[in-house]
Amino acid sequence: MLEPIREILSKQRIVLASSSPRRVDILKNIGLHFEVIPSQFEEELEKDSFSHPCEYVKENAKQKAIEVWTRLAAGGEKPDLVIGGDTVVTIDESICEKPKDEQHAFAILKKLSGQKHTVFTGVALVTKPLSEGDGGNCSSGTDGERSATNSNSNEYVVTTFHEATDVIMCEMSDNVINAYIKTGEPMDKAGAYGIQGIGGTLIEGIRGDFYNVMGFPVHRFCKELYHLYLE
Numbered sequence: 752m753l754e755p756i757r758e759i760l761s762k763q764r765i766v767l768a769s770s771s772p773r774r775v776d777i778l779k780n781i782g783l784h785f786e787v788i789p790s791q792f793e794e795e796l797e798k799d800s801f802s803h804p805c806e807y808v809k810e811n812a813k814q815k816a817i818e819v820w821t822r823l824a825a826g827g828e829k830p831d832l833v834i835g836g837d838t839v840v841t842i843d844e845s846i847c848e849k850p851k852d853e854q855h856a857f858a859i860l861k862k863l864s865g866q867k868h869t870v871f872t873g874v875a876l877v878t879k880p881l882s883e884g885d886g887g888n889c890s891s892g893t894d895g896e897r898s899a900t901n902s903n904s905n906e907y908v909v910t911t912f913h914e915a916t917d918v919i920m921c922e923m924s925d926n927v928i929n930a931y932i933k934t935g936e937p938m939d940k941a942g943a944y945g946i947q948g949i950g951g952t953l954i955e956g957i958r959g960d961f962y963n964v965m966g967f968p969v970h971r972f973c974k975e976l977y978h979l980y981l982e
Contacts, residue, residue, distance in 0.1 A: 752973035753781060756980045760784075763831035768819040773947065773966040774836055781969060788823070790815035790835065804841045805913040808873030811837035813911050816875040820907055835875040838966045840942030842868040850943045856932050857925075859943040865922040868942065869915055870964045874972060876910040876979065912975055914968035916959030918946070923953060941966075 753760065765785040767778060778785060792814045801807040816835030823830055840847045842862060850856035923931075936950060937943035944950035946957075946964045962969040 752970065752977060753783075756977060757782075759980050760976070765832045766819060766823070766830045766834065768815045768833055768835045771836070771966055773945075777962055777965060777967045777969050778834075781973065785834070788819050790818045791822070792818040794837075798846055804839055804844060804846055805871050805873065805915065807846070808837040808839055808871050809875065809911045809913050810873070811835075812873040812875040813909055816877040817907070817909065820877045824907075829879070831879060833877040834972075835877070836872060836967055838870065838872040838941050838963075840868055840870050842866060847942050849941055850938055853932050853938075856937045856943040857928055860923060860928045860931070860937070861925075863920045863942065863944075864928070865920065867917055867919050869917050870942070871913055871915050872963050872966060872968050873911065873913045874968065874975070876975065877907050878910070878979065880906050880908050910975060910979060912971060914960055914963045914971045916957055916961075916963040918957050918964060919955045920944075921953055921955050927953075 761784065765783065767774060767785050767787050768790040769775075770787060770789040775787060792811075794811055796807065796810060796814075798804075798807055801810070812835040814835075815837065816833045819835070820830065820833045823833075840863075847859050847862070847868070848855075850859055931937065931944075931949065931953065934949050936945050936948050940950075944953060946954055946961070957964060960968050960970060963971075
């Protein structure tokens with residue numbers, strides 16, 4: 752999907768506004784050349800103020816990316832593209848947080864046991880304006896939104912979108928849950944599991960993008976870049 756724009760991307764300064772090892776690995780695996788500059792945005796948005804979890808993750812991703820863009824632009828190092836992302840696990844549209852401790856991880860996994868849940872990832876792409884007058888709101892993919900901002904000459908365009916994947920977790924005994932928690936894998940992950948690791952043994956099936964469950968919807972991302980740079 753990226754091959755028609757690979758040459759264009761090779762000349763861009765691309766920044767990932769995240770230190771997530773999963774997102775770093777996914778982007779490296781598709782041959783994207785980028786810098787990692789973690790965002791300093793504090794994720795303190797009120798979840799209840801959003802109409803749906805997908806709106807929450809898109810706003811988090813947007814704020815993360817904008818913070819890195821404006822910080823670099825203020826230092827005279829304006830990038831060509833900043834990528835922000837945020838992922839949550841939901842059950843019945845209620846967000847399951849990252850576990851605070853082992854007891855919290857147990858409660859999350861117990862809730863997910865034998866149930867279908869949905870993983871939402873929001874992505875924000877902050878770019879320079881593509882042309883004079885570029886801005887407003889326009890369609891970008893199926894749910895993408897684009898807006899332009901001009902602040903102290905630090906012009907940028909933000910494109911946001913989200914992806915959803917349904918995941919079916921197997922029935923887990925308390926013994927299985929506790930043994931998995933003891934591996935340490937659940938502790939830094941949304942939903943207290945990692946599908947790309949030991950947690951994959953607990954998954955009966957998925958409907959949607961596997962990489963989205965890892966934390967980054969790689970196909971949708973490439974599709975949006977294609978639209979952004981060619982169309």
